[in-house]
């Protein structure tokens with residue numbers, strides 16, 4: 001089992017020490033990691049792992065039966081043996097962009113739920129451009145302007161973002177319908193990691209996020225397309241990506 005050290009609120013750590021539990025030429029497993037493994041609509045971190053006598057560049061990270069596998073893009077030296085101490089560095093710029101984008105997704109999802117009573121049916125965050133599918137929804141140009149304006153109003157208010165574990169029962173009672181796909185989270189997952197944007201929004205989420213909305217800069221809606229009956233896909237970006 002790899003300890004997910006970025007949870008519940010260490011998503012600003014991008015350099016850390018760890019110990020190898022398994023390594024091949026294809027992947028490295030550590031006792032604990034701050035690398036984010038792909039999931040929940042957020043792509044994996046990139047970075048490097050170094051040890052005495054070798055190093056690896058990492059361009060994919062994924063969960064595998066409780067372990068986190070750090071996919072090796074290129075290897076310098078032999079794979080590290082079990083018990084080797086390693087120094088890990090996450091690509092900070094990519095991580096910051098993904099964290100900002102993911103936080104922006106929460107903002108837009110909240111605005112659309114409040115204004116149009118539409119739930120987030122799916123989302124995919126990228127470092128440059130992200131998307132959210134809403135249902136039931138049918139947005140016109142004025143609606144999209146409104147969503148963009150209200151999202152930017154929330155960003156300008158610079159609400160704080162907190163990440164913490166809460167008992168599942170409490171989350172189930174307090175989360176707004178349409179802001180959590182609780183049925184998709186296995187029953188044994190308790191407590192849940194919750195991301196709260198002051199009084200503005202709260203939902204269970206395992207991704208990485210900014211610490212305050214001011215970090216997002218500003219949201220621009222780029223496109224809106226129909227993805228089937230009553231499903232609308234909004235694409236957006238941020239104006240201060242690195």
Ligand SMILES: [Zn+2]
Nearest residue numbers: 102195205207
């Ligand atoms: Zn999230």
